[in-house]
Amino acid sequence: SAGRASQSVWILNGSLCCCISFLQHGETEPGPIHSLHLSGSGVFVPHSSSPCWHFFASLFSRQPASFPPLLLHPFQKLHTRRHQSVSHSSSSSDASSSHKLPTSPQSDERHKLNANALHHKGKDLFSWATEREKKLIGAGDSKKVIQKVKGRSKLEALFNHPLYNLPHPDPQEDDWLLRVKTDEDARDTGSEEEVRENAINDDSQWHSASEEEGYDKVTWTSDVETHPPWLRFHLGISCWELYNRKDHNLAQLTHYLATQRILGAVQKTGGTQLKLLISFPNYGQALLKPIRQSRDAETDVNLFYFSDFERHNAEIAAFHLDRLLGFNRIPPVVGRLINVTTEIREITTDHRLSRTFFTSPAGNVCFYGQCEYYCAAEHPVCGQPHVLEVSLAAMLPDLTLAPRRSWRSPWRRSYSRTKLAPWEKDLTYCDTVKQTPPYNHGTRLVDLIDMAVLDFLMSNMDRHHYETFEKFGNETFLLHLDNGRAFGRHSQDEPSILAPLQQCCRIRRSTLLRLHLLSLPSFRLSDIMRESLAQDPLAVVAPLLSEPHLSALDRRLGTVLQVVQTCQEQNSDVIYNDLEGYNDTTA
Numbered sequence: 001s002a003g004r005a006s007q008s009v010w011i012l013n014g015s016l017c018c019c020i021s022f023l024q025h026g027e028t029e030p031g032p033i034h035s036l037h038l039s040g041s042g043v044f045v046p047h048s049s050s051p052c053w054h055f056f057a058s059l060f061s062r063q064p065a066s067f068p069p070l071l072l073h074p075f076q077k078l079h080t081r082r083h084q085s086v087s088h089s090s091s092s093s094d095a096s097s098s099h100k101l102p103t104s105p106q107s108d109e110r111h112k113l114n115a116n117a118l119h120h121k122g123k124d125l126f127s128w129a130t131e132r133e134k135k136l137i138g139a140g141d142s143k144k145v146i147q148k149v150k151g152r153s154k155l156e157a158l159f160n161h162p163l164y165n166l167p168h169p170d171p172q173e174d175d176w177l178l179r180v181k182t183d184e185d186a187r188d189t190g191s192e193e194e195v196r197e198n199a200i201n202d203d204s205q206w207h208s209a210s211e212e213e214g215y216d217k218v219t220w221t222s223d224v225e226t227h228p229p230w231l232r233f234h235l236g237i238s239c240w241e242l243y244n245r246k247d248h249n250l251a252q253l254t255h256y257l258a259t260q261r262i263l264g265a266v267q268k269t270g271g272t273q274l275k276l277l278i279s280f281p282n283y284g285q286a287l288l289k290p291i292r293q294s295r296d297a298e299t300d301v302n303l304f305y306f307s308d309f310e311r312h313n314a315e316i317a318a319f320h321l322d323r324l325l326g327f328n329r330i331p332p333v334v335g336r337l338i339n340v341t342t343e344i345r346e347i348t349t350d351h352r353l354s355r356t357f358f359t360s361p362a363g364n365v366c367f368y369g370q371c372e373y374y375c376a377a378e379h380p381v382c383g384q385p386h387v388l389e390v391s392l393a394a395m396l397p398d399l400t401l402a403p404r405r406s407w408r409s410p411w412r413r414s415y416s417r418t419k420l421a422p423w424e425k426d427l428t429y430c431d432t433v434k435q436t437p438p439y440n441h442g443t444r445l446v447d448l449i450d451m452a453v454l455d456f457l458m459s460n461m462d463r464h465h466y467e468t469f470e471k472f473g474n475e476t477f478l479l480h481l482d483n484g485r486a487f488g489r490h491s492q493d494e495p496s497i498l499a500p501l502q503q504c505c506r507i508r509r510s511t512l513l514r515l516h517l518l519s520l521p522s523f524r525l526s527d528i529m530r531e532s533l534a535q536d537p538l539a540v541v542a543p544l545l546s547e548p549h550l551s552a553l554d555r556r557l558g559t560v561l562q563v564v565q566t567c568q569e570q571n572s573d574v575i576y577n578d579l580e581g582y583n584d585t586t587a
């Protein structure tokens with residue numbers, strides 16, 4: 001549909017090909033090639049005489065709006081192997097306990113020492129933990145000498161901890177979201193024949209069109225080293241997590257988002273608030289959200305959650321928080337200073353956007369765009385006079401390539417000033433949810449509770465939906481997209497966000513152990529967040545989260561742990577044991 005970019009990569013005759021069409025906001029669907037060209041979409045093919053081009057061209061002329069299924073990845077059904085290789089065992093009796101995580105190659109003595117260097121004050125919050133786990137989070141023997149290394153990075157220590165290095169099964173082919181199509185695949189599907197049949201000879205127009213539009217000359221091959229960071233990010237998405245924290249590409253991806261020349265900027269459709277889709281010369285894209293509120297401003301207490309602004313720093317901080325919790329379910333987000341005049345106004349092809357630019361009485365360049373909320377001259381986004389703080393989130397693969405399913409959260413709010421949602425009226429609400437697919441099976445319920453913990457910590461009340469990648473069926477992580485309404489107030493907490501945890505009294509063991517770890521003084525969530533956020537380029541302008549927001553994190557973390565403890569005092573199967581077999585393998 002209009003405003004959506006399509007990205008495809010495949011291998012044909014041994015060379016890696018890529019075609020990307022950027023459908024600018026408000027423009028038409030791709031039709032035959034010439035109209036694509038006219039609509040300003042860019043298509044790149046490495047060699048003008050390459051059969052890739054013919055292949056691609058034939059697809060477009062035959063089936064205008066949906067080319068990707070033939071290209072990058074087949075939309076296979078879930079592979080049963082995945083069910084076997086993961087530990088889905090739980091502490092409840094209905095789950096099988098025979099599924100164990102494979103032996104950890106990383107059970108490293110050094111890490112264990114670091115863990116033992118931790119110290120926990122106060123009452124025994126760990127009564128539920130095994131002796132082995134107490135040792136892991138440093139709570140086992142409080143008399144143990146604290147071996148804290150002075151001046152050492154808490155963030156580094158956290159990520160070195162065994163709880164952040166849990167063994168994963170080796171991803172099998174179907175566990176990846178996308179894969180590069182091989183010659184063999186092409187032969188299997190008969191598409192090479194189609195290529196020959198549909199070969200179109202006049203491709204010169206295409207080649208030059210791409211270059212004219214300012215895109216880089218692409219030199220990608222099947223060698224991953226030649227792939228741009230955004231493509232490596234896409235190819236690294238698995239059914240377990242959106243990215244691997246240890247992947248060196250992550251740093252490259254954020255650096256690239258923060259520094260690449262901006263080639264295009266159009267309004268992104270979907271959702272209710274102003275946001276832009278940014279294009280880069282290497283065909284990557286990012287979702288831009290502008291600064292809306294100074295760091296220490298608090299959202300007006302008389303505003304409902306659904307009337308709140310989206311904040312760029314909330315998107316950035318949410319990415320860091322999700323990563324620190326060990327979830328890895330938010331696309332990388334980075335802050336950046338842009339020039340609204342040269343990097344949006346002068347380059348945009350989106351007339352609905354460009355029409356809304358004006359110079360404010362203070363002489364600043366402002367715009368407001370067109371959307372449902374806050375897109376009016378009364379709520380402008382303004383440079384100083386041109387410079388604007390924004391967040392840029394790495395875009396997920398296009399929906400045509402990797403369709404996603406959107407799920408309405410069972411604990412969705414009413415989005416009404418007067419009505420209550422069902423979960424607010426019925427104390428046994430979770431009993432019904434627990435019996436309803438997909439929450440009655442696998443990890444979906446505890447995934448949702450992970451998300452509630454994340455949202456409570458950052459006080460995000462706006463989680464009406466969540467998404468999953470369709471390819472992975474119901475056995476996959478939840479995408480935590482759209483965090484712009486988090487971190488609105490630091491002086492207040494919103495206990496109702498924890499309703500899924502409170503009402504279901506269920507939590508993943510690995511999550512709980514990490515939360516305990518983050519509550520220990522030798523780590524402390526606020527300290528780790530401060531350190532993590534300092535890595536963002538915008539930190540030099542001002543810390544991404546003010547100190548009151550950081551201390552709110554510690555306070556809220558205490559509340560989460562308290563809720564779990566209360567649950568444990570009243571229930572027996574609170575812990576969902578996703579670490580079955582872990583003790584054995586690391587002992």
Ligand SMILES: Nc1ncnc2c1ncn2[C@@H]1O[C@H](COP(=O)(O)OP(=O)(O)OP(=O)(O)O)[C@@H](O)[C@H]1O
Nearest residue numbers: 270271272273287310331393394395396481482484
């Ligand atoms: N990084 C991303 N890559 C690809 N698509 C994304 C990304 N982030 C968000 N989206 C998609 O864009 C849509 C709109 O984004 P977002 O939810 O942030 O906007 P919004 O205006 O806050 O929406 P809403 O009003 O529904 O809260 C989302 O529903 C999601 O499907």
Ligand SMILES: [Mn+2]
Nearest residue numbers: 310462482484
């Ligand atoms: Mn939103």
